[in-house]
Amino acid sequence: MKYDYLIVGAGFAGCVIAERIATQSGKSVMIIDRRNHIAGNAYDYYDDNGILVHKFGPHIFHTSSKKVWDYVSNFTEWIDYEHTVLAVIDDKKVPVPFNLNSLYSVFSKKVAAKYEALLLEKYGYGLKIPILKLLENNNPDLKTIAEYIYNNIFNGYTIKQWGLKPNELDFSVTSRVPVFISHDNRYFQDNYQGIPLKGYTELFRNLLNNRNIEITLNTDYKINSSSIKYNKLIYTGPIDEFFDYKFGKLPYRSLHFDFKSINREWFQEVSQVNYPNENEYTRITEFKHFHRQDSKMTTIAYEYPQEFVLGINEPYYPIQNDDNNELFKKYKVESEKLKNTYFVGRLADYKYYNMDQIVGVALMKYEKEIANNS
Ligand SMILES: Cc1cc2nc3c(=O)[nH]c(=O)nc-3n(C[C@H](O)[C@H](O)[C@H](O)COP(=O)(O)OP(=O)(O)OC[C@H]3O[C@@H](n4cnc5c(N)ncnc54)[C@H](O)[C@@H]3O)c2cc1C
Incomplete structure (x- = not known):
C-alpha cells in the first residue's frame, strides 16, 4: 500500500x-x-509493582493556551495536579523556583522579612525575574540575595544539568526557572495543569x-x-x-535514569526534589505523587545528566x-x-x-x- x-x-x-x-x-x-x-519522551508504563512511571523523567502537562488544553482534552480526562518542587540546600528543603517562602526557609525571620520588603518594593508582587538579571542589581542587599540564590541553587544545578556555566548558555535556557516574587509555591502558574488520568501512553492510544x-x-x-x-x-x-x-x-544533553523500587509507602514529600549541589544526580522523582496511587511500595528515579554520545544514549535537551x-x-x-x-x-x-x-x-x-x- x-x-x-x-x-x-x-x-x-x-x-x-x-x-x-x-x-x-x-x-x-x-x-x-x-x-x-x-508517546515519545512522554511514554509511561506500569512497573512491576503497579506504579505508573514516566520512562523519560517526570512529565507534567501545563499550558495557558485554551486551544491546546481543549485539543488534548479530547483524548484524556485529567487528574488535577499542580507541580511543587523542593530543593535541598544545607540540609533544608526549600521551595523552587526560589520565591518569598524560600527566603523564610533559608534566612532568619527578621532577615527574610527585610529581604521580602526590598524585593516587593523593587519589583512588586507576582513578578518573575531571571536570576542573571537579579544579579545585575547595585543595591547591596538585593545583590546578597541574588548571589545566595545563584551560588546555592542556580550555578551548581546548571553546571550539573548542562555541563556548562550559566553564561555559556542561551538566555532562553537560563531564564526558564526565574526567581518568583510571590508566596505561590507552584512550579508552573499556567491556567491549565494536570496529569492524564490514565497516563500519557493511553492519551496517545486515543490520539x-x-x-x-x-x-x-x-x-x-x-x-x-x-x-x-x-x-x-x-x-x-x-x-x-x-x-x-x-x-x-548538533550538541545535545542526555540523561541517565536510575529507577528504584522501595519497600515503603512514600519516599519524599513531593514528586520532585532537586539536589543543586551535593550528589551527581540533579533530582529524585517519586512517581506515585502524580496519580496518588495506593500502594505499600513506591518507585523513585534518580536523574543523572550526561554528555550525549551518538549511538550510546538519547538526545534529550538541545x-x-x-x-x-x-x-x-x-x-x-x-x-x-x-x-x-x-x-x-x-x-x-x-x-x-x-x-x-x-x-x-x-x-x-x-x-x-x-x-x-x-
Ligand atoms: C527529562 C524530561 C522531562 C520533561 N518534562 C516535561 C514536563 O514536565 N512538561 C512538559 O510540557 N514537557 C516536558 N518535557 C518535554 C517533552 O518531552 C517534549 O516537549 C515532547 O516529548 C516533544 O515531543 P516530540 O514529538 O517533538 O519529540 P519526542 O517525544 O522526542 O518524539 C520523537 C520521536 O521520534 C523518534 N525518532 C527519532 N528519530 C527517528 C528515526 N530516525 N526513525 C524513527 N523514529 C525516530 C524517537 O524515537 C521519538 O519517539 C520533558 C523532556 C525531558 C527530556
Missing part, C-alpha cells in the same frame, strides 16, 4: 499531526518509530485510534524508509541525522547557544529546499519545547502548511 503520509516519530509532534491528517484531511498515515513504544493511521514500531527511518511507499514525509527526528550530519553534529543555533540554521536552510517534506518537533526544530508548545506547533503546522497542501 502507498500511504499519503509517512510520519517519522510517534511523540507529540508526529501523533498530533497524524490525528489531524487522519480526521480532518481523511488521508492515510503510516507512523514509524525506532523505539518499541508510542492514534483511527482507521487511517497505522503504526510500526522498532523501525528506523534511515534503515527502513525505502521499503515504505508514501507521497509526503513528516519528519520529527533529529534534523542533523536526516542530513547525515553533513554540517556537523544545547541552545549562538554557535549551535547557527549550525541548526544551516540544516534548516537545507530542509526548506525539500518538496513534500515537513520538519517539526523538538529534535527537528532543535528547540526545548514543552509538551503544550509542541502540541501548539504541530496544530499550527497542520493548519498553515499541511491542510492546504494535502
Whole structure:
C-alpha cells in the first residue's frame, strides 16, 4: 500500500499531526518509530509493582493556551495536579523556583522579612525575574540575595544539568526557572495543569485510534524508509541525522535514569526534589505523587545528566547557544529546499519545547502548511 503520509516519530509532534491528517484531511498515515513504544519522551508504563512511571523523567502537562488544553482534552480526562518542587540546600528543603517562602526557609525571620520588603518594593508582587538579571542589581542587599540564590541553587544545578556555566548558555535556557516574587509555591502558574488520568501512553492510544493511521514500531527511518511507499514525509527526528550530519553534529544533553523500587509507602514529600549541589544526580522523582496511587511500595528515579554520545544514549535537551543555533540554521536552510517534506518537533526544530508548545506547533503546522497542501 502507498500511504499519503509517512510520519517519522510517534511523540507529540508526529501523533498530533497524524490525528489531524487522519480526521480532518481523511488521508492515510503510516507512523514509524525506532523505539518499541508510542508517546515519545512522554511514554509511561506500569512497573512491576503497579506504579505508573514516566520512562523519560517526570512529565507534567501545563499550558495557558485554551486551544491546546481543549485539543488534548479530547483524548484524556485529567487528574488535577499542580507541580511543587523542593530543593535541598544545607540540609533544608526549600521551595523552587526560589520565591518569598524560600527566603523564610533559608534566612532568619527578621532577615527574610527585610529581604521580602526590598524585593516587593523593587519589583512588586507576582513578578518573575531571571536570576542573571537579579544579579545585575547595585543595591547591596538585593545583590546578597541574588548571589545566595545563584551560588546555592542556580550555578551548581546548571553546571550539573548542562555541563556548562550559566553564561555559556542561551538566555532562553537560563531564564526558564526565574526567581518568583510571590508566596505561590507552584512550579508552573499556567491556567491549565494536570496529569492524564490514565497516563500519557493511553492519551496517545486515543490520539492514534483511527482507521487511517497505522503504526510500526522498532523501525528506523534511515534503515527502513525505502521499503515504505508514501507521497509526503513528516519528519520529527533529529534534523542533523536526516542530513547525515553533513554540517556537523548538533550538541545535545542526555540523561541517565536510575529507577528504584522501595519497600515503603512514600519516599519524599513531593514528586520532585532537586539536589543543586551535593550528589551527581540533579533530582529524585517519586512517581506515585502524580496519580496518588495506593500502594505499600513506591518507585523513585534518580536523574543523572550526561554528555550525549551518538549511538550510546538519547538526545534529550538541545544545547541552545549562538554557535549551535547557527549550525541548526544551516540544516534548516537545507530542509526548506525539500518538496513534500515537513520538519517539526523538538529534535527537528532543535528547540526545548514543552509538551503544550509542541502540541501548539504541530496544530499550527497542520493548519498553515499541511491542510492546504494535502
Ligand atoms: C527529562 C524530561 C522531562 C520533561 N518534562 C516535561 C514536563 O514536565 N512538561 C512538559 O510540557 N514537557 C516536558 N518535557 C518535554 C517533552 O518531552 C517534549 O516537549 C515532547 O516529548 C516533544 O515531543 P516530540 O514529538 O517533538 O519529540 P519526542 O517525544 O522526542 O518524539 C520523537 C520521536 O521520534 C523518534 N525518532 C527519532 N528519530 C527517528 C528515526 N530516525 N526513525 C524513527 N523514529 C525516530 C524517537 O524515537 C521519538 O519517539 C520533558 C523532556 C525531558 C527530556
